[in-house]
Amino acid sequence: MIASNGRRQRLISNSYAQNSLGFMYEEGVGVERDETKAVFWYKLSAEQGYPWAQCNLGFCLQNGLGVEKNEEQGAYWYQMAAIQGHSRAQHNLGHAYQYGVGVEQDHAMAVEWYRRSSASGNAFALHSLGYCYQNGIGCEVDEEKAAKLYRESALYGHSPAQLSLGCCYRNGIGISINERQAFKWIRLSAKGGNDLAQNTLGHLYEDGIGTQQNIKKAIYWYRQSAEQGNAWAMTNLAVVYTEGPAGVKRRLQTALSLLRVAADKDHVRAQTKLAQCLMNGIGCVVDMDQAFDWFSQAAEGGSVVAMFSLGQCYENGDGTELNMSKAIECYTKAAMWGDEKASDRLIALVANPSVLDGMFEHGYIAPAA
DSSP states (O other): OHHHHHHHHHHHHHHHHHHHHHHHHHHTSSSOOOHHHHHHHHHHHHTTTOHHHHHHHHHHHHHTSSSOOOHHHHHHHHHHHHTTTOHHHHHHHHHHHHHTSSSOOOHHHHHHHHHHHHTTTOHHHHHHHHHHHHHTSSSOOOHHHHHHHHHHHHHTTOHHHHHHHHHHHHHTSSSOOOHHHHHHHHHHHHHTTOHHHHHHHHHHHHHTSSSOOOHHHHHHHHHHHHTTTOHHHHHHHHHHHHHOOTTOOOOHHHHHHHHHHHHHTTOHHHHHHHHHHHHHTSSSOOOHHHHHHHHHHHHHTTOHHHHHHHHHHHHHTSSSOOOHHHHHHHHHHHHHTTOHHHHHHHHHHHTOHHHHHHHHTSOOOOOOO
16 A cells, blocks of 8 residues: 555656646746647646646647647546646636537536636636626626626736726626726736736726826827737727827828728728728828728628718719719618718708619619618
């Protein structure tokens, strides 16, 4: 019995060392970074039942780090670690069930694993479980419980939870509206490097929500977020540079560059703003062909402003051939979303006999309701 226990202890020590060596190779700590070698050592340790290695191996397999991507095997190793009570693996397995990554999607199972992980105080799981309660994913909607879980996770310093808690205070989700508390938590999240929070904080400073209005601080946080590739922040920063509010110099070419990057990321508001710049020669020469193309993409993405502007393009033959049927179709779509200018233009066109005669000459089919 003594020999058996000694051998078991040596195996455990070896598996711990193997996992540690795998981590060193994965992160390049003391050795040259080598994800393939990291997977080799994680696998040796995982096969001996060491839960940390099983979780690490699952992550590598799920994301194709140092090994061919295999989401099913990734989920398998998460489960091997999760049933041993490994909190991080339990959360990752819950995430796999929530989104159907390597396993059949099962929201109830996702919630179950999030609950188990949360019981150990895992900040990620607390936030994920809160999200499920807020949105009724695998459980009944309970906004008060969601806010409490966000708070618990936020107190651990989890940046996404701090943002979620701030948004709860901002919008009165499961908790009374408190703009100062919203500002406090969103600011903490932004300082933690969360690009979504940084963009939101910029908005709070720009509009003076929960704090004194400060356009320079708004620009600072929009920049921080934009540098991380956040398309919303790029667009917001571009709008500030385009409009040039008091104390801010207009930087039209910089604004145009930001809008192009955000528009290429399929950001609908950026596409609309870029099209408007191209149509009006803001920071560039007028280019109606490009403006039409961007209005078209933005309209397909749901921008009501772009729908109206696209109707104008068709009506006037700007960047495309004149097409009154298309113009009316675009105005109708925008009007259905409550755009008053589109409604007025639609009435004016339909009331014009010359327009109607031209449309019905070859037949006209109204768009389906």
